[in-house]
Amino acid sequence: MRYFASNRALFAALAGTFHPPFQTSFEHFPCLSVYITLSFFNEFGLNAMPFTYEYPRAALTVDCVVFGFDEGELKVMLIQRDLPPFEGKWALPGGFVRVDETLDEAARRELEEETGIGKVYLEQLYTFGDLQRDPRERVVSVAYYALVKLGEYRIKATTDARNAAWFGVSDIPKLAFDHDKILAAALQRLQGKVRYQPIGFELLPPKFTLSQLQHLYETVLEQKLDKRNFRKKIQGMGLLVELDEIEQDVAHRAARLHRFDQKRYDQLKKRGFNFEL
Structure with missing residues (x-):
């Protein structure tokens, strides 16, 4: 036949x-x-x-590092594995790539299946292929990192995840496989990229104060920024729209709210504008 x-x-x-x-x-x-x-x-x-030639084939997986920012703290979303190996251990959401999907499609599918999170900023990070990274077989993983407006999603564990929860980056338990290594690489990428691309706004609510914006950058970069210089630089780019609204239900003096002008940034970028902090 x-x-x-x-x-x-x-x-x-x-x-x-x-x-x-x-x-x-x-x-x-x-x-x-x-x-x-x-x-x-x-x-x-x-x-x-x-x-097509005969040779031993490695399995292919995707793993996702999901960052969120809440109450002045950078957080990472982890799932608790419900299957061996590393049953009961915390890990990054991810899984095997199907033969009929792209890597990006696999990453988004696994993220939504295991956590309920979808339609977020997602970027390929790096490929991890240490020989002993998975005790089951030879497995190569393509890692991604995602940025989430934490207040817009209620995570829920599904499929092979027993639980899903947010952890502060300074309070991460020992992770399964080589996920500690993947997380470290993702954090380093985020710290570098927020300086030259406005991806930090993906972690903030649609409306935010200048203090919230500065605190986000200080948290991600792990360094104190001069308030006057930061505001002068960020406002001088012309990417923030000042709203006729102020904070609500705060104990201190209510600050003016702003939003990021994505359309303005896209226009400036076409003309060679460089976002740099």
Whole structure:
């Protein structure tokens, strides 16, 4: 029997009809006394199967570092594993990549499946491939980091997660696999990138005070910033819109609220504007 697949989806579907799913271009099934050949023709009309070579294959996963900012503290969202290995241990949300999805799609799917969080700022971080990073098998993980307006989401553990919770970055328990290493890399990336891209606003509510904005940067960068210089620089960029609103229900003098002008930033960026703090 010979099957012809015109695209990846059909190719994957055909592969999944056999148990176990085939891993080579030719498989011999004694009970059927027949050889089955799968031919995959790409968009250029080329049969891809002759270019498939036999070698041990590593599994591919995605892991997500989710940052939030609440009550003056930078936080990370973790899930408690409900399955071995590391059952009961805290870890980053993530999982295996399916054959019919991109890495970005896999990251967003796993994040939503395990925490209920979706449609957030998400960026690829780094690839982690130490030989012994997973006790089950050879696993390579593509890590992502996400920025969340913490007040807009109520996290909920689903699928293989027993629990999901926010932890302050200074109060992280020992994590499963090499997730401590992934978290450290994500924090370093965030600290570097907030200086030259306005991604910090992804962690703030839509309306915020200048004090809240400064405190966010001080928390992420782990350093004290001069109030006068910070405000002069950030307001001089012309990216903040001062609102005719003030803080509500505060014990101190209510401060004026602002919002980030994304449209203005996009226009300036096209003209070569560089965001730099």
